[in-house]
Amino acid sequence: MAKKLWVERNKDGSWDAFSDEGAHLKFGHGKGQFNPGDLMKVALAACAALSSQMTVENSLGEGKGATITVEGDADHKANAYTAFREQVVVDARDAGIRGKDADKLKERVEKHIEKSCTVMHTYEQATPVSMDIKVLTK
Known part of the structure; x- marks a missing residue:
């Protein structure tokens, strides 16, 4: 359910x-x-955060996570977003990860987000929305 x-x-x-x-x-x-547009961006960032959490914690330690920022391009005439830009920053400085190990971590984070982020997958396709309006009366 x-x-x-x-x-x-x-x-x-x-x-x-x-x-x-x-x-x-x-x-x-x-x-x-x-506002609702902010919540769309929060949903995208949150999805990337949760999708990458296990990979980041396995590499950097429990409780560690990426910082994700999302910006959106708005078409005010159409009252819609036309694109989102997401940046995922993994601070691995304290873990001493460098060079090829940093490249491998980046690749694993990207794969996990691309595989698991339902919000990103939804935004990347046309997603129909149906609406049912009910007016309750006595």
Whole structure:
């Protein structure tokens, strides 16, 4: 069964997202809040982070991870993103990894992200969205 997600509006104009597993995230258009476009970029970065986590920890130690940044090109007339640029930075300086070992780590991280990142795979293809609107009345 798929995880159930939903959003609810707050009195201050912000929104809360919930999952049936207990996750919670606040978002909106206010200062200090993620907007939906930001959340798309966060999803892409988070997917790369989780996809590469095991490889990075195996090489650098438990609790270590990559820093991932994502930028997007927006077409404001179409109200859509046309491209995302993702940068994955693995700080291996403290582990003493250099040269060919660094190249091998880079290759393993890339392979894991390319294999496992569902969000990236979804963004790379046209993904239909269906919508059902219900207006509840008495």
